[in-house]
Amino acid sequence: MPADENALPEAGLCNGTALRKATRRVSQLYDAVLAPCGLRSTQRSLLIHIARAGAPSMGELAAALVLDRSALAHNLKPLERDGLVQVVVDPRDRRGRLVELTALGKAMLEESLGLWQDAQARFEAAFGPEQARSLRAALAMIASPAFTAAFERA
Amino acid sequence: MPADENALPEAGLCNGTALRKATRRVSQLYDAVLAPCGLRSTQRSLLIHIARAGAPSMGELAAALVLDRSALAHNLKPLERDGLVQVVVDPRDRRGRLVELTALGKAMLEESLGLWQDAQARFEAAFGPEQARSLRAALAMIASPAFTAAFERA
DNA sequence: CTCATTTAGGTGCATATGCTACTATCGGTC
DNA sequence: GACCGATAGTAGCATATGCACCTAAATGAG
Structure with a gap:
């Protein structure tokens, strides 16, 4: 038998790889359905979380999305540019920002619901x-x- | 009761969002463990698939990874630059490219196994x-x- | 053989994601 | 009230991902 008889038994066993493959597939399927409304699934997810929370801070929103703060900031930019969300300084703590949906953002979200x-x-x-x-x-x-x-304790 | 009593019942129900959140978390956990070897989980996954397939074409590799062809091409660039993989023209069909691990790539893969x-x-x-x-x-x-x-048939 | 078609990849642009380093602000201490 | 440490975000860089469009090469019709 060849030397690599039992080589790479790990292929298909990695939980991270399995997750990423399934995520790419589902993102593509959902994005294709959502396409007519102009929102990607990532963007819609972001808008939904903002709507749910009302006017969350960046940190709250990032935690809810399991997303790095800086990634959230990046992801908000196109939405802000397109007028779907607005980010305002928190009057009670001027370090913080509050993220809100605009009227247009709410309308887009509603429009995308059926899709x-x-x-x-x-x-x-x-x-x-x-x-x-x-x-x-x-x-x-x-x-x-x-x-x-639990992962870190193990 | 308020008008938004049943507003946004969909939060937490989206399969795509649930997948993306879990994937981000697991990527982060795995990447932290893999950090000492200099490979990210995405890159290691790519190398594993190449090793498994021997010398796959771009198309085969992209399909195996559930990845867009162009995304695969982009992802290969840093690995090629760092000398972990090489892409050669397929002699039997000069349109195609065959992706192979270099000796360094194999060594890095082996080194990352324990992590x-x-x-x-x-x-x-x-x-x-x-x-x-x-x-x-x-x-x-x-x-x-x-x-x-099945998704498209539904 | 020649040309249209199809197929394999590559390129450029845009968004998605995370790290590191930096800035601004708040809060407590003296 | 000035300093100091902690906290909230931002900026820049690098990789990850996909789409639309382009090029090169094989392939089939004639």
Whole structure:
């Protein structure tokens, strides 16, 4: 038998690689459905989180999105340029900024709802609603601070 | 009750958002563990796939990674610059390129093995080995062409 | 053989993501 | 009230990812 008989048994075993592949695929599928409204899934996700939180600070928003602060700042720029969000200085702490949706941002979000529901329904149909719920729970657990703590403790 | 009583029920329900959050977290955790060897998890994944396939074409490699061809080309550049991989014209079809690991690339991959195993073991400890296996299976299913077909058929 | 078509990649642009270093502001201490 | 450490964001650089468009090469119709 060849020397590399058991070489690279790790292919397909890496949790990070499996996550990235699935994420790229799903991003592409969702983005294709969302395309008509002009929002990508990343941008819509950002707008949703802002809407949910009202007027969060950069730090709060970054934590909610499991996103680096600087990455959030970068991601906000095109949205700010296009008038979907505005960032204002927090009057109670002038170091901080509050991120808000503009009227246009709210309108775009509303307009995209139907398309998102379509993509989501297709996903559930292809993957199973129960399986999807369970997958989201697993992913949320992984994204949680508790998981990071357990990972670092191990 | 306020008008937005049932506003944005979709927060936390988007499969794409859940995937992206978990992927960012896991990338960060794995990258921190891999840091000493100078490879990021994305790059290591790329090298592993090349090693597995021997000398794949760009198209084959992109498909295996669920990655756009142009993204693959971009991702290869730093690795080529640093002498970990080389891209040569396919003699049997001069349109195509074959991607190969250099001796240095193989050495880096081998050197990173222990660190990857450490990260992987931590993940399994935090998430459960069975749950991890099952999660990877679900993610592989989502990344597969069959899933895309089912998504588009729905 | 010649040309249109198809196929494999490459390029340029835009967004996505994170690190490091820097700036501004707040809060507590003396 | 001036300093000092901690905290919130920003700026610059590098990689990651994808789209639209372009080039080169193989391939098939005639």
